[in-house]
Amino acid sequence: MRRLFRKLLCFGLGGCLVLTGADAAMAAEDHAVEPPGAQITPAAVAEGVVPAPVEGTEEPDLAEQPLSNAARVRLDRARESIVQIRGFFSKAQSSAFHGSGFAVGDEGFIVTNYHVVADAVLHPQRYRLEYVTADDRTGRLHVYAVDVRNDLAVVKAEGLMLPPMRVRTDIPRQGARAYSIGFPLNLGLTITEGVANGLVASGFAQRIHYTGAINSGMSGGPALDAGGTVYGINVSVNAARQLVGFVVPARHIEPLLKRARKPFDEALSAQQVRDLVAQQALAYEAGIFESGATPATQTLSGYMLPARMGPAFDCYTVGSSEAERRLQIETISCATPAGVLLQSDLPVGQVQFEHRVIRGQDLHPLQFAQRVNDVARNYSRTGSQRNVAPFACRDALVSLDGFDARISTCARQYRLFAGLYDLAVTVTSINSTQRAVVSQLDLQGVDFETGTQFIRRYLGAMRWIR
């Protein structure tokens, strides 16, 4: 159930397979929001890709348009501006990871996703970045600025000046045709066609929902509207669903370009870069924690429990009874959208909790206690030994509002980021012989002080009312 819930909440990056996003914009419909420089070229019209607008006539049925030609024209126009970004381990000749990027502005900057270059940003002596252009030119890339919250990075190669792509900062209308370009699975430059579906309403970070094919390696590639203008950057896809992709709005490119002054490897030490990344992650989380001063609660079987601890939280309630019918478990699951990626396998900034309210029927108190222990034990955390240190734990019997509970709190620190912690709390009530609540809270990659304040609010919102 928890796994399913995580998948359902997998809107931004983290739990979703962060691969690429794509956008497409419907040609005719999108003209209304198209900036002046983003009109369809005469060449495209001449080829019959897009019918020339005729005054006083209705828009043609798009289903009759030859879509493959439309995609080809947009790909040809963008080809010169797009590079494949490859990361190499040490002096290896074959790449360890790869993504896509595209040129913006007149200073030779290339925009890509932060998660594409994260390993090279955090371990500059272990990885090197290179680009490959459409005409097979290659060279070293240097990172100039990162935006962890929006999963963006600005990179540059000395002496490489690609024709910049046009960028629009507004969001395409829902249902607008869109395209996504990148290097999926290292198969060469590829374009996919789909539909932009507007901003994701429940996401904490801004993402545009794109319905279209997206694959690994397209991350950082441009998402184009029907006019071939960049409206976003491919970022992620929900691998468990069909054609559910996400795009970072292009409006976040400009502020990042302003911050791009010097390459990281000249201006900052590796530790300073890591501190910068951690600060950006904490700034992202501040938005989650500062909101929701009075947590909303939900009452189940006499337990009043914290539910929406802030506007970023989504909650689900599921009831289930075990096959044996003597134990009924109702589950309230709440979580913020998946947080941000610090590196390819290190998502942070997500808060999730789950209350399992257990009711026994005709069970001896010892039998009921045993079942509650089983429920409390059946819970696992994820984390790689590479990224996090072991947990340190404290447990005690504590008097909460109207009931006593065993509370176990564990904390672990991130190996690379000294200011980030994972906090895990398990609350098991012991006030009744036939009712109990097992509540588990997970804070991922948070500041310790912020985390303990959240735990204080969380425990303070629990109450036994009958």
Next chain:
Amino acid sequence: MDPLMLVEVLDVHGHVQIRQRVSGAGGQCRIGRSLRCDVTIDDTFAAAEHVQLTLQQDGRVLVQDLHTRNGTRVDGQIIDAENGRLIVHGELQIGRTHVRVRTEEAQLPPERPFHRDVLRHYRTLLAVAGLLLCFSFAAFLQWTYGPDQLTRRILIAELTTAAALALWVAAWCLVSRLTAGAWLVRIHLAIAACCVGLWTWGYWLYGLAGFALQWRWLGPFAVLLAALVALAAAFLHLRHATHLKRTVSLLLAVIVPPVLGGVWWLTDQQIDPRTVNRVETGAQIFPPSLRLAPTMNPADYLADIERLQREANRNRQQSLLQSPILDTDE
């Protein structure tokens, strides 16, 4: 009085196989493979007529090797074939065979104080009691998991318990039979069943005490208790199954369980490594009425949590020492 000599041929376990009594000065006893010897031994490393024992007037025994290839040893030392050796008592080695020679001149050690072996005396009672403890715990544990399919689950648990005990007891009985010549089924069953029964119930009660009293030091205590039970079981099995001396048995009992425990721990580490994802949920819960210790104030608990930060930082430092981040320039 005529002097006396007792010749005893021992088997590999030290038990007397053949006993020959010789009396009167000049009395002789010849030992070898030949049927004409006074004591015939079945040892291919012994000569047909290997050694001759002659009782002297003063009560001592003259041991003479009969010019054999392998010679004769008395108390570990080879004797001169020409002169022989005079002994009051001693252990002869003829080929692979050990022969004990005693005379009246040898001083007998004082009688040992008699202690009734409780385990041997009450072996049936203890075996039954131990089995009751084991089977009752197996049934109780299944009962705590709920009433559904209880009979079936109890039956499976009891059969599993019986099979495990049977294997363990059979192994020790085999050792007994090979070394002491007797199976000693009830004794080994009593040892195994009592130790397992006491441990399982003890462990459950330990969990209950951990909940009721909230004793934080119960963890190491449980390990100590397990070590003591294992030590007691190993010592008692060894004492009854072998002829090892008390000190040797005790030494083995002290050494073997920790070694086996270490092997088990290492195996367990391989199967279920203590990863960074391991979260301790604390002592298991029991019904509220069994709780004796007072609860903590939430404010005190939260203050305690804040101290976790130092511990987490320490864990990080240790983790970085054990496996450093290679390209760091910290």
